[in-house]
Structure formats: C-alpha cells, structure tokens
C-alpha cells in the first residue's frame with residue numbers, strides 16, 4: 001500500500017468502536033473504553049482516521065476499513081496527541097506521517113501553535129517516529145504509566 005492511496009479525514013461517530021479497538025490493540029495503555037469515549041465526546045474534531053481509498057466498501061467482512069487513527073485533544077491551551085496508531089501490517093507507509101501532519105494542520109487552524117505528547121520510554125519505534133517529525137524531548141515523568149513506566153514528554157512548534 002502506498003501513501004497515495006490513503007485518505008485522512010475526521011472520524012465518524014459510527015467508527016468510534018473501531019477506534020477504541022485499534023487503540024487497545026496497538027497502544028499499551030490503561031485507558032478504558034470509557035476513557036476513550038469520553039475523550040471523543042470532548043475532542044471529536046481532533047479524532048482523525050486513515051482509510052485506504054482503493055478499497056471502496058469492500059472491507060472483506062470487517063466492520064470498518066480504518067487502518068490508522070490519531071486522537072488529539074486540547075490541553076492547557078495547546079494541542080495534545082492522546083493516541084496515534086497504525087495497523088501493524090500498514091506501518092512504514094507514511095500513514096502515521098499523514099495523520100500527524102493532518103492533526104497539526106487541524107490544531108493550527110484553531111490557533112494552537114504547539115503540540116505535546118507523552119510516550120513510554122521503552123517505545124523506541126514511536127520515539128524515532130516523533131523525532132523524525134520534529135518533536136523535541138522536553139522532560140521525563142517518572143512512573144507516569146499505571147504499570148510504573150516513565151513517560152517522556154515531547155513537544156513540537158507548528
């Protein structure tokens with residue numbers, strides 16, 4: 001799959017169940033489905049999905065053809081990435097890049113000029129991904145995650 005065949009668009013309410021399932025499948029998190037649904041209720045306009053443009057409605061029986069999502073939020077007057085994931089078999093095809101880019105444009109259009117996020121210190125793939133996209137390491141939060149792992153806070157000016 002090439003990046004050219006991907007559409008990035010706002011999530012539809014009917015896709016929330018699939019976003020929750022993709023979130024839980026791909027991100028090591030203590031967030032419950034209820035947490036994610038609550039985030040969506042507040043920050044729906046910052047929930048974007050990636051779908052292949054060449055599949056039409058033929059999803060092979062699956063309930064959705066979402067291959068990635070980004071969940072944004074507004075936190076303390078700036079943009080924040082609460083979650084981002086791309087299905088394992090679709091990774092390294094610039095889907096994540098397009099999701100991040102579209103979310104940055106979304107935040108910028110609303111007057112926000114910086115975006116922050118937290119990432120597990122062990123998530124080296126995601127760390128490289130964010131650094132590749134200009135995110136700068138700010139500081140570490142000891143024991144941020146429910147299982148005791150530290151988080152690194154990243155920020156980018158947009």
Ligand SMILES: CC(C)(COP(=O)(O)OP(=O)(O)OC[C@H]1O[C@@H](n2cnc3c(N)ncnc32)[C@H](O)[C@@H]1OP(=O)(O)O)[C@@H](O)C(=O)NCCC(=O)NCCS
Nearest residue numbers: 026084085086091092093094095096097125126128129132
């Ligand atoms: C992080 C994630 C969203 C990246 O999505 P992706 O679609 O594979 O990313 P892209 O193809 O746009 O990557 C762009 C660039 O980022 C870097 N990158 C992405 N994933 C990487 C990895 N696992 N290891 C090293 N570099 C990586 C590379 O420079 C890549 O360019 P290249 O493929 O030409 O080398 C995806 O790996 C994922 O869903 N991971 C699991 C969920 C997760 O950890 N989310 C973040 C925590 S909330």
